[in-house]
Amino acid sequence: MTDSILAILTALLVLSGAGFALVAAIGLNRLPDLYTRMHAASKAGTVGSGLLLLAVGVHAGDLSTFARALAGFFFFVLTAPISAHLLAMAAHKVGYPLYGESVRDEMKDYDKRI
Amino acid sequence: MTAQVILSYSIWLAFVVLCISFLLTVWRVIRGPTLPDRVVALDMLTGIVIGFIALIAIRTGFTLYIDIAISLGLVGFLATVAFARFILSRGGREGPQGETVKADMIRALAAPVPEPRRGARKKTAAGTGPAVRRKAKK
Structure with missing residues (x-):
């Protein structure tokens, strides 16, 4: 009984x-710019990979x-945000643009504010 | 239909779904259009391969595969961090759609290889060393 459960x-x-x-892969292909793809x-x-490991x-x-x-x-849950954050910050600082219809960019003049 | 049969079928279905998502992610790696897009897709590929390893661990019953999956995740994390540093240090040499890099590559492939000059060592200009600067401050 326990085995079948x-x-x-x-x-x-x-x-x-x-x-x-699968949802992440579809999002990676369908979303419009780098930052939204990174979110997916x-x-x-x-x-996905964490649930498979738990299985x-x-x-x-x-x-x-x-x-x-x-x-x-x-480990995966802790490291994935760190790597995504580093990558997004590097890409934004170097100047990769947001999607044209993005409403606001809160990091726009980050260098001037600090 | 026992539970083991359901488990076996669901593992096969998960293999198929993971294969589809792997191919979709590979398509993003190929299409780009910029370097950070490819890095994100490579990070995602590492996650999908960890999923494959976990499925193989369930099918074969070797739980040692978990350690392999954890070390693969560590390697993927370090690779992504290194790529982020690389993107930061390389600077914005790429246009929004990556045309500049393609033009750069074509120019670099077409250019003749320059002969290194004999004794062409980089010299520091006279009077710009730290000692001279320190004297000038006094």
């Missing part, structure tokens, strides 16, 4: 993780494996 839970986690990865890739993509931990049914999978999940 764990298997169903694993199947749900696997399917939702793959779905998040770094959030949905991270959740491994749940499927093993072993506390040490689950702890390792959880550690990997937290």
Whole structure:
């Protein structure tokens, strides 16, 4: 009984993780500029790979494996925003433009304000 | 239909979905149009490959694959950080659609390779060293 519940839970986690990865890939292709693409890739993509790792931990049914999978999940969740933020800041500072219909750019005269 | 059969089918479906998203992301890497776009897509590719590794771990039952996935994530993070530093230090040599870089590449490929001159070492101009500057301040 427990085995079948764990298997169903694993199947749900696997399917939702793959779905998040697909949503991230579609967003990467459909969104108009670099910064919005970064938003799709770094959030949905991270959740996708993290859910798949959690599925491994749940499927093993072993506390040490689950702890390792959880550690990997937290590692990805912590590092993805850092890398996306660094990349966005570098691209904005160098001068890659926003999408033409963007409403506001709060970093526009950041150098003058500090 | 037992739970194991459902799990097996869902793993196959997840493989197919991950393959589709991998191909979509590769399309973004190819199309660009700028370097940061490609870097974002490469970061995303690392995430999808981690998902593949996790699926293989479930199918084969080797939980050691988790460690491989974690180390791949670390390498991907470091690569993205290094690329961000590179973009920052390279400066804006690229137009909004990447035409400038293409023109630069064509010019660089077409240009003849210059012969290095004998003894062409860069010399500091006289009177601009730190000692001279310190004297001038006094």
